[in-house]
Amino acid sequence: MYWTKARILLHATLLAASLALARPSMSQSEKPDTQIEKDDCDGNGQAKYKLLTGQRNLDYFLVGKALVHLYNKTVRQEDRLEVCASEGSLENVHRLSDGTATLAIVQSDVMHSVWLHHPLGALNPSEKTCVFERKDSLEKSKHPLYLIAPLYAESLHILLRPHLNIYRLQDLRGHHVWVGAGGSGSFLTAERVLEGEGLGICDVAHEEDYSSPLTTQKGLQLLAGMQLDAMFFTGAVPTAMLQEQLDTSGPEIHLLPLDVTLIDQLSAGGNYVETLIRPDAYAGMTANPQGTQTIGVEALLVASNNPDTTAVVQKAIDFLGKTENQENLRQEIRLEMLSMVRASGVNHTRSEEASLSSIWRLPLLNTPTPAAFESYFFPMIRGGTETTDAKSLFFKSSKQVVWMAVLWVVLALALSLALLIWIRRCSWWDLKYSTLAYALFGMILTWLAGAFTLWMLEKNVNEDFSSMASSIGNLMHYVTPYFGRAALTRNGQTAIKLVDYVLSLLFLSVIWPFLKPQAYRFLDFHFGPRKQA
Secondary structure (H helix, E strand, O other): OHHHHHHHHHHHHHHHHHHHHHOOOOOHHHOOOOOOOOOEEOOOOOOOEEEEOOOOOOHHHHHHHHHHHHHHHHOOHHHOEEEEEOOOHHHHHHHHHHOOOOEEEEEHHHHHHHHOOOOEEEEOOOOOOOOEEEEOOOOOOOOOEEEEEEEEEEEEEEEEOOOOOOOOHHHHOOOOEEOOOOOOHHHHHHHHHHHHOOOOHHHOOOOHHHHOOOOHHHHHHHHHOOOOOEEEEEEOOOOHHHHHHHHHHOOOOEEOOOOHHHHHHHHHOOOOEEEEEOOOOOOOOEOOOOOEEEEEEEEEEEEEOOOOOHHHHHHHHHHHOOHHHHHHHHHHHHHHHHHHHHHHOOOOOOOHHHHOOHHHHOOOOOOOOOHHHHHHEOOOOOOOOOOOOHHHHHOOOHHHHHHHHHHHHHHHHHHHHHHHHHHHOOOOOOHHHHHHHHHHHHHHHHHHHHHHHHHHHHOOOOHHHOOHHHHHHHOHHHHOOOOOOOOOOHHHHHHHHHHHHHHHHHHHHHHHHHHHHHHHHHHHHHHOOOOOO
16 A cells, blocks of 8 residues: 555656656746736846847837847947847836936837926826826936937827727727737827827726736737727837737727827827828728828837946947948848748738838838937047947938938939920921920929928828938829829828829820820711811
C-alpha cells in the first residue's frame, strides 16, 4: 500500500514537472491581450535609452521598431535605443517628463495640450461613481518636452458594432463604448470629441473596461462579438490591425461620421484638422459611399530636454536628417508591417500590400508642421561639439513653403508660354490650330492652379498633396474616372469638381474642330441639308 502511494506521488510529481517544461512562462506574444504591459520593451536588456511608442502591432510600435533598428546600426553600443510598448501618448508624455524615457511618439493634440498647459484627460480611480477625472497639466514637469519632427497623419475612427444603426454622436449616450486605453492619445481625443457634443466620458464608458485595461486588439474582438457597441481609435488609414479584424469577423462593422459643425468647431482650435476616411480604405467594412467625415491629428516624434539624454537625442536628429536614412526608414517600416501581416495568419480579403498601413508611403519627416508648433522644436545644443537644430531640418515656415509652390507654378507657366510662342512662329502654323494651342495652354494653367489649391487645402492630411511636386503628379488620380480618388476635405472635394469641370470643357474645345465636320455631316444626313446663308 505504501509503495502504491509512493508510485502515485512520484508519477504526479513527474507529470507536473513535464507540464512545467512543456509550457514555460508565456512569451510577450502569448501574454493575455486583456491587459497592457507596463514598460514593455523589446527585451534586449542592453540599451540604456528608451523610445516609447504604443501598443504592440499598432503603427506607433512598428514605426518605432523600424527607427530603432536602423538607428542602432549607426551608433556605439552605449548610445543605442530600445523600443518600448506603452498604452500610448498620455503615458508617453508623463514618462518623458519624469525622465524615464528618451524619445516618444505622441499625438499632436496631446502635445498641444502639454505645451499650452491644458489639463490632460486620463484615468484616475477614486471613490466616486465615475472613475474618470482630469489630471493636472505638465506645467511643472521635471523635463520640458520638445518636438523633433512630425511623422505622418492619423484619423479618428469611431467604429460601430454590427446592426447598431445610429447616425449621430449624441446617440452613443448610454451605450457601451470603449474610448481607448487610459494612457492613450485616443482617450484624450475621444474626451474632446464627446465634449463637443455635450457628452462626458462617463456617459458612454463602462468602468469595468478600465479596471483591467483592454488592448485595441481585444476591443476590436469585443466589438465584432457585439460585446461593445462602439469604440474610438486613432490611427493611420488604413491600419493593418483593423483590417485584420475585419477579415476575421466579417464586413458588418461600420464607421460613424462626425457632424460638419463639430468638425469645424474642433478644427478652429488648432488641435485637429478636417479629414475623410475614404469608402475603399478598408476592405469588408460597411461604409458611406461618400466616405466618412472625421478629424485628423499628426504623429509627432518628441524628446525631453534632459541633460542625461541630450547627446543621444542629438544623434537621433542627425540620423533622421539624412535623406538616405529617411528612405531606408520607409522601407524598414514596410518590412515590419509585412512581417506582422504574415505572422497573423489571417486570410486577407485584399493583397498583403493593400492590407498594409499607408505610413511607409508617406513623406516621413516632411509632413507639414502646424505653425503653432514652430517654437517647440528641440533646441540646438550650445557649446561643445557642432550640432544640428531639429527646426532647420524638419520645419519650413509657411511663407517659404508658399513661395516655393508659387515658384513651381510660375516656372511651369513660363515653359508653357514659351512653347506656345514657339509653335505660333513655326511656318506650318495655321489659324485652325490656334484653338488647340490655347486650349492646351488653358488645361496646363487649370492643372497647375488645381494642384496648387489642393496642396494648400490638403497638405496636412493627404500624402498625395504633401508637396507641390507630388500634387502636380497625383492630381490625375482625382480628376480621371479610372482612379476616382476622393479628396479628404470638403473644400478639396469642391476644388476637384471645379478642376474636372474646367478640364472637360477645355478638352471638348480641343477635339471640337475635329468633330465639327462629322457632326454637321451627321445632322445633314438625318435632318436635311442646312440652308445656305
